Amino acid sequence: MKKRYTEEQIIKAIKEHEAGAKVDDICRRLNVSAGTFYNWRSKYAGLEVNEAKRLRELEAENNKLKKLLAEKLLEVDAMKDVLSKKW
Numbered sequence: 600m601k602k603r604y605t606e607e608q609i610i611k612a613i614k615e616h617e618a619g620a621k622v623d624d625i626c627r628r629l630n631v632s633a634g635t636f637y638n639w640r641s642k643y644a645g646l647e648v649n650e651a652k653r654l655r656e657l658e659a660e661n662n663k664l665k666k667l668l669a670e671k672l673l674e675v676d677a678m679k680d681v682l683s684k685k686w
Contacts, residue, residue: 604629606651609639616640 612625616636626636643651 604631606643606655607648609643610646610648610651612636613640613643 608629612629615625616622622633622636626633629636646654
């Protein structure tokens, strides 16, 4: 089962590491691998909780816009196919 951590928990763990806690201890407490922790650190280092939430919202909005664009491109392509055929 995959465990999900909130941005608050992730940022708190990163701040603990910055304060001097060992990565192994943090990973053992959160039950995650060191690789996961370093991935979190590369993504969330230097962010505050509100900035991380805003990042997640922007990523969701970006995905929604990409989906809309893909649908419109498919519609345009289908219309070109229909219009290019001779009746």
